[in-house]
Amino acid sequence: MNKLFLILKREFIAKVRNKSFIVMTFLSPMLFVGIAVLVGYLSSMNKDKATEIAIHDEGGYVKSTFKNNKDYHYTDISAMPFDIAKDSASKNYEGLLYIPKVDSIQSLKDKVEYISENSASINFIGQVEEKVDSVLTSDRLKNLGLDEQMIVGAKVNSNLKLSKFSGGESLKGLNEIKIAIGGFMGYLIMMFIVIYGNFVMRSVIEEKTNRIIEIIISSVKPFQLMMGKIIGNSLAGILQFLIWIIVGLLLAFVAQTFFGLQLSSNASMSPEMMQAAEQSAGMLKLQSYITEIVNLPLGLMLFCFVIYFIGGYFLYSSLYAAIGAAVDSETDSQQFLLPIIMPLILGVYIGFFTVINDPHGTVATVFSIIPLTSPIVMLMRIPFLEPQHYWQLILSIVLLFGSFIFVVWFAAKIYRVGILMYGKKPTWKELFKWMKY
Template sequence: MNNLKLIIKREFIARVRNRTFVVMTFLSPLIFVGMISLITWLATLNNDEIREIGFFDETGSFIADFKSSDQINYINYSDLTLNGAKDSVVLKKLYGLLYIPKKQSNAELARSIQFYAEEAPNISILNDIEKVIAGKLTNQNFEEKGLDLDVIENSKAKVNIQIENFSGEKTSKMSNYVKMIFGGAAGYFLMMFIIIYGNMVMRSVIEEKANRIIEIIISSVKPLQLMMGKILGTSFAGILQFVIWMLLGAVLLTVATSIFGVEAQPVGMDASLAMQESNQEEIQLVLQDILKLPLATLVLSFLIYFIGGYFLYSSIYAAIGAAVDSETDSQQFMLPVILPLMLGIYVGFFSVIENPHGTVSTVFSMIPLTSPIVMLMRIPFGVNWWEVLISIILLIGSIIFITWLAGRIYRVGILMYGKKPTYKELFKWLKY
């Protein structure tokens, strides 16, 4: 036990004092927040860009319908010829030219409209243009059939479905998105932690093996103790780094939001009141949905699956590090390690979100290699306690079994040099 404590302490100090560890601990939150701020700033610049679009309307019916906005400025070239309009658009380097030909029927006109541009136009811009034209043609069709447009407009019904459970509690329409964000973030962070710090364990073993330090260490320490010491020491360093990242990230995001955040635009009192009336209830329901989430269960489960998933995969990473002589040689064994993690993420985002209690979601939340990710994504949607308990028991059992297997590979591979191992040889090492 004393040897294990010494190894844990040695690995922890070695990681924490490493220059790269120190630099990345304080630099990573800056890079992360900087990227978010840059993307937000670039998106703001992109939204502020005004696109100038020319239009050539042979029918003369749509001239008053294309009104300029904050993002699009329409220019009428209908008094020119089509070729003259094209030349003017190219010469002035406008975004594009909309051509509305004169046809005998609206049905034929709807199929004949063209948009000329050097590059493919933004899909949202095309959708806005199509909406304007479709609305105009629809009204014309109604008028041709003798229908009163005011009566039709006043007859339109707006439906707003209210969601409520059988106990009478109202729920927001954004409820599933809220659950998806919380569960998805927990699963994704867990996957990244396993990959980053699992690789640290593997590199530590490879470095000591390459420098032949391992031969001295193994003479006084049991291989299993050495492997567990590396896993625990690296995990403690990782948890410390993770906590620092969370604290720095929260501070930097607050500062970045206050500096680069978009200020609220002044609006009229009527518009402001209308916006408050339409959104206030929905915002309250979203906040209620967040408070109704099993946050305590989610935090506790995150810690359990965080530790369990890390131990499970770190044992595999340690065994791989002991089996190879360099990081390059380890690549042949990486696919079986990364594949379950990626599978867990894909199942989480494509199956859990769609049907959190379906067969696929339930099965993968029980399989130990994917359960740390998939179960964390399921918990915000509400999972029976016995399902979580079964998943944890299977995970603990797998940790014991995988650690035992990894230890057998570790004790043989740690002293093997100069030969690239195969899966067949690894299987033989289990029998030694």
Template sequence: MSIISLIIKREFIAKVRNKSFVVMTFLSPLLFVAVAVFIGYLSSMKAETKRIAIHDETGLFASDFLKENKKHGEYKYLNLSEVSVNALKDSIVKENFAGLLVIPITNSEKELESKIQFISNNSPSISFIENTQDIISSKITKINFEKAKLDTVAIKKAKATVNIHLAKASGEESLKGLNEIKIFIGGAFGYLIMMFIIIYGNMVMRSVIEEKTNRIIEIIISSVKPFQLMIGKIIGTTLAGILQFMIWAIIGLGLMFAASAFFGVNVGPSARISPEVMESAQHQLSGSMQMYIAEVWNLPIASIIIGFIVYFIGGYFLYSSFYASIGAAVDNQTDSQQFLLPILTPLILSVYIGFFTVVNDPHGTVAVVFSMIPLTSPIVMLMRIPFGVPWWQITISVSLLFATFFLVVWFAAKIYRVGILMYGKKPTWKELYKWLKY
């Protein structure tokens, strides 16, 4: 058996036998499911209805607000126009009402637009203010139409509602929102890679720092080369991480289904939707849902899965070599903070580029360029693949990624070779550069 395979086996066994690894492997899914069930329970609870007092001196708007009581239960409007404003303000101070809407009498509707007040102890939400403004502006607009002797019924009938149907050049009908579905699929895989890199890259770094601090590293490198040790640590930690992820997925899905079946708790946002509404929506959207499912199956699923595996391996190995070098260069995790930001910056940048650029222009210059750059390609290219990427771009991107990986490993091995035997001194960027020349 080769030396690297022995190191891989040693690292893998050391990780999976660690008590914290075992505990977190089986405890994390329980925590995630408990949080999901708790969120589902909270979302199923009805929010407290907020009472809004209305003092309408014009007598024109109160009835429109009272109609809102039938639409939703979050706010309950009460017409208290006969009560003085000062008395209602006292009620606001005593928190008998969540707010007071004061609509005064003015000389004209134009003047009224800037005279309306909403009084409350706490700032109202933007959606509440916008809804209130819409109700009042719609009423004033209707009054203006009537004063101008315009036929409001005719105007309402004259309003056009345009619904653009999407279609492909082949003649097949397309659907709205497919871009969002594609970016969600690609983003989910890209986010998984980023989290894996951060979690298990740090694990590689901590392992190197621990062995260096305990002086075990001096004994190990007497039998193996630093490059072999670094590669073995990266691969061994990767296998342990993949095993942990698989256990999380199996246990997590099993517990979520069990919680939903045995306790009758809907997990996630669907808990807010009543069964009657869900049944009605299923009948109305069954045709559309079938089309969406068909469109999802028409995505390049094989390319997405293969791309995920390739970029997962390449991206993790590339960044893990950086983490291993940092672990070799420092004596404790506190000293490593100055070197982590340059590593995390490309990952964060790739997520922002993916969600703000790829979704709008997946084949644009920015998206294409950053899907080729090795430090950002594992995430950006995965977000582009669901939109359909030419094979030559994927080939170039993967080639650059693995070529950069081997180049970085070569440089990182130099830092690793010198750094693992350096003690008691906090390294600087200038010293790391010197180590590359040794």
């Protein structure tokens, strides 16, 4: 145990004293906050500049339906001959919306043309088609002798009320909020595993390449060396994450308080707009959502985040350490990394595309129990779990740490043999042979 502590201490100190570690620890939050401020600033600039669109409506059918807004500014140049209007639009406007003169307005449905050097956005195309459809529909109803206003007035919009069997109201979009919280936690775990698992692998490869490992291995057991590297790098990573959070929050506070910079475009509402929003029913709805989020099992989610964080990292880092021992360079490790990363990617896809629609379904349940995907999928399921499903959570944690013990045993065998192997690229077949030694 004393040797394990010494290796752990050595790995931790070597990592935190590394110049790149120190630089990235303090530079990364500045980059993230700087990018957020830049995006917010650029978004506020775009709001003041609308896209200029020219309209040439030869019959005057639809030009009155196009009103200027914050995104698009329309200019009517229908008085010009089409050739002159087209030439003028190419020089002074983003594009030209051309509506030709026709015998029957209904024939406009496939004759309206937008002329521009740049491809139009899907949003703009949808707006134009919606306005043209509105004019054509009104004309069709008029020809049929139907009163459009009566039809519009007769339209009824339903509002589905959501409630629980246990009583109380449920809110729309709550599932999306739950999956976003769980997904964020799962993504943090995946990012930590990939980044710091690679650190473990590189550390092993570096010592193996420099032949330092031959001296170290004469004093400690390979298993102790592997576990010391895993735990030491994990502690350095946790320290870096904590510093990122603290520095990031401080920078965000300074940017908003002293420089008046906004971190997003949504933060640029005027005081009058904020006051109106607070007095609207939407504010009450927002309070309901906040109440629902507070009522989530936040304590359980935080506890499970720590458990899956530790279990998932140890599980995958053992494999990263085994790969580092089996190869002589990072280039040789690429063939072994894909099978490790694939379960993490699969867990993300399962979480976002299955848990959100059926959190208690067979697919979501199975993958939240399988150890290689449970650190991500189960964290997304926890906001949906009822007490009768807690056995699945307990089983998932037991299997995760049980698998960790098995994988450590499996990885230690590869580590023990591969740590002193040089000059040969191992194959999957050879790795399985090493397990028998």
